[in-house]
Amino acid sequence: MLAEALILVIADVGSMRNVFEEIESLPMMREASMLAGFYDIMAIGESDKWSEIMDTLIEKIRSIEGVKETTTHIFIE
Numbered sequence: 001m002l003a004e005a006l007i008l009v010i011a012d013v014g015s016m017r018n019v020f021e022e023i024e025s026l027p028m029m030r031e032a033s034m035l036a037g038f039y040d041i042m043a044i045g046e047s048d049k050w051s052e053i054m055d056t057l058i059e060k061i062r063s064i065e066g067v068k069e070t071t072t073h074i075f076i077e
Contacts, residue, residue: 003050004030004075007057009041015066016040022064028056039071050074 011019016034020041024032032043043061045053057072 002046002048003053004044004046005053005057006073006075007043007045007061008039008071008073009043009061009067010038010069011040012066012068019064019066023061026056026060028052 007023009019009023020032020034023029023041023043026045028045028047030044030046032041034041045056047053047056053074057070061067062070
């Protein structure tokens with residue numbers, strides 16, 4: 001079963017495009033888009049392992065300069 005997650009990101013003012021480009025370049029990102037609204041970026045990550053999604057979120061996305069906050073939703077079905 002493929003592990004998938006929707007990751008919503010709030011970026012610091014003036015850093016949305018740079019944050020988006022870094023997230024989009026991560027190998028496990030199936031899709032990423034910039035948004036107008038409460039969240040600045042949404043990304044869908046997928047992997048064969050839940051641990052890889054969590055490692056990407058904790059170690060890579062949250063450490064990108066300009067990432068202010070993340071909210072992650074795990075797909076259950």
